[in-house]
Amino acid sequence: MAQPDSTQHPGTVLRKRFMVPHGLSAEGLAADLGVPVNRLEDILAGQRSIGAEVALRLGRCFGTSPLYWMNLQSRFDLHVTAQVLGGDIAREVRPRDAAPRQVA
Template identity: 40%
Template sequence: MSASKYLPLIHPGEILLEEFIKPMGLSLALVSRSTGIPASRLTEITKCRRRLSAETALRLSKFFSTSAAFWIGLQSEHDLEVAERAVGAKIRREVVSLAS
């Protein structure tokens, strides 16, 4: 499948910003102070330039009353989709299934 046929990737930082921070009227500075996540890290995450770590997931889950698994799941799905787009076709050509 060509890259043009894929849906746009959704980074966990985009969900953090658009589904949590903005709708709640929060600032990155407030989230940073309240969670102990450095403002620079939050900025990088919300600009989709940095992965969301397990520690960050734990901090966000406590602050937003979600689960850390929610945040890690978003990051894992994003990582898998990036890998699929980058090397999925190559892997399917190179690797023979044990079930074949």
Template identity: 35%
Template structure:
């Protein structure tokens, strides 16, 4: 298991689209169509992100950071953490077969 926050141990990784859908969008008084328009993306692109069918790309991270006043790094880091935690599980056997070297 990756080194990280011990409070997160055993919890499934959270896709940034779920955070956007569950935490961010309910706090803004805008319909999803307007959010998509302000982001400069199609409604389908936004819905795919919210449904966790698409990742947060660097371009989308820049858009989301600008729209919601946080940062592109916030969104990119959420996606990176999700990807690493998801891959770590699916690659467990492959990773276990790699013999580490001392640095």
């Protein structure tokens, strides 16, 4: 399976790549995962992040690594943060040389 685009919220990936092919509703998946349906609906709507607990539950449910879900979230968070703060960070942070300097 190709790696999802980092611009997609993990909830979008969950819906398109896992729920639709399995014919799952939010209510059905929430019950399978043992989480409140409103928590899952918020994830699917892109209004909530996938945390460690949900990553563990999704991994168990779909036979994936929990790291798959955590990495989707981290990649998305980095993309969004770079869009919002990347210019400011580029102006504010002075890069260091790659090689450590020797103290004389």
